[in-house]
Amino acid sequence: MQNILEITDLEIDIPMKDGILNAVRGVSFSIEKGKTLCLVGESGSGKSLTALSIIGLLPPKAIRRVSSAVFDGQEISRLGERSMQDLRGRAIGVIFQDPMMAFNPTMTIGRQLEEVYLRHIARDGRKAREKALDLLRKVGVTQPENRLSQYPHELSGGLRQRAMIAMALMCEPSLLIADEPTTALDVTMQVQVLALLRKIQCEFGVSILFITHDLGVVAGVADRVAVMKSGQIVESGGVNEILLAPQMDYTRALIAAIPKVRPLEDRAAVHAMTQRSEAAHV
């Protein structure tokens, strides 16, 4: 199986007032075509910086060193800003956590979606509009015709997130970087957006780099998992290995930290437990 992305020895330093922060240290990973890699870790572990560095969106003062970054067979680590812009939004789509921040509040949804197409594919307004409509429909946005002329604030959180996914797909990218795409959503909406991403993956064959701190989400979407801590990958492997048989203490601790919900299947056990505690009070 071919890899869409191969990152070798990524280092990111951020100069601070009192020295240099080694935010990412010797990170290497690859993503197979059509598969999903989850980058898991707590805040400050360097997972977002790692993802942003791929598309050249690091904070200006950050210093990046990387042995190689190969995207779809092409070395992209030494691309200039101009070539990076061509890549971004076209071959690599990005979905951020907070769609309110990702959209320009003063432009209609339609104009922002069309702009991606006009910038990268062709200066054909009619085709851009058709593409935008088609994608809004595909991601399950209701009344897509009306949405095109609406502003971001007029949409609910779930709809805005869907619109952003549509925007990321305007140029049919081969890699989608999703940085905590469901963290700002309600649980019921989260499952729908995850299902939508899976549908898109099946339909377009897109590979996904999925950044999250939620291990339930990892369990649902990942093919492979890399666990990050303090700028390093501490453990990586297939989703079953990592979640069901973690080798590292840190991964185990992350899993153990999740508050347990007694699942529906354990109904009988819980029922027995409550009866016991009720009996104790009689």
Place this chain on the structure above:
Amino acid sequence: MSKSSSTPRTIALETAAVTREFPVKGKKTPFTAVDRVSLRLYEGQSLALVGESGSGKTTLSRMMLGLLAPTQGDVQVFGRDISTYSRLELARIVQPVFQDPYASLNPRKRLHEVISMPLRVFSSPSRDEIRSRVEELLRHVDLPASFAERFPHELSGGQRQRVAIARALINRPKVLVCDEPTSALDVSVQAQILELLKALRAEFGLSYLIVTHNIGVVSELSDSVAVMYHGKILEEGPVASVLSNPANDYTRQLLTAVLPIDPEKARSAIDAAMTSL
């Protein structure tokens, strides 16, 4: 943790058919955020209010804190109408812990000032008195005494939430209203704050109203749960029975939406959602 049914229980907070409407610009009919909700929080109990954003759970909790007046119905605090309490009186009994510890602490004050603020509102304690109370509270929330001299920005999110809890407890209130107390924190830190809240409940004999959308938090921290949707309570009962045997479709939906750590189960939950796309 449920008390024996033979002892009569004191009701700490109670709402009786409480309704809150908000005017909507350009519309004649107002928006009903909370719709005739009747709830009881018994003394020593921990009640969770769950629902998605926009369900009205925060509006309801704000009315129970006395921060918002109901449009209709009333709120009682230990058997007395909430409107008959002065702000100070109420603050001694009911205290809030908010979601975002980055926003709830004054960035320009040292932590001993932040934590002792409620103390100084009620009386003029001496400097030594303040110091010893602040140190006592820091100990309760497992922070070193040296933190008293620090500023909020020097602390991590979890440490800040501990400070917010210390501040809420310094006047020894009877009820804490926690609005998403762990949502802004990392999972490992979430677990620590949940443990802390559990321990403090016993130490201080507190009652909790927990507002959350996280079912995990509900099962860790609460005795009973009320499920809210579109301003109404759909279902209410002991946590074990509501979570294991939900009577309402929406509750069931909310429970199945929580993805388990087991890849096979999590994938099939998403697959099920795909069919309804």
